[in-house]
Amino acid sequence: MTTLDDLFKELMKRPGFKEEYLSLAPEFLPLINEHANVDTIAAMIETEALLHDPNAKKYTDVEELLRDLKA
Template sequence: MTSSTVNYSFRVDREIKRQCEAMYNELGINLATAFNVFMRQSLRAGGFPFNVRLEEPNRETIMAMIEAENIAKDPDAKRYSDVEEALKDLKEE
């Protein structure tokens, strides 16, 4: 009878591997089982089983973006015609 499994070899950072082995060991599984879980979840999700992003803003940046949006929508917010006017106003404060 032929085995339905295959051996697959790939390179991974030594420290990442060590950390993952320790973490999965605490969960009661080995790295090969974790990788199989990842692949099965990928098939179910039709891609990565988690969001893959280049960069996600931190909480402080998100709050600043919301504040900027609110200021832009506020009809009573002070407006400037050029950068020099805004800088002059900042120096006076």
């Protein structure tokens, strides 16, 4: 991929990403000037990967997360 637009087109081919993006876009696009920047896209990609990684630690409790961060 050579541009952010190309990356976005590739991401939109993923059903889960597209569904989530379309559901959140009306609320968040005005906050980011109607264009996601590179850091935002990178965070979305990382989040998508973590969601599907069976070895990734997942938290359902903020207190548990904070305990692990302090450890």
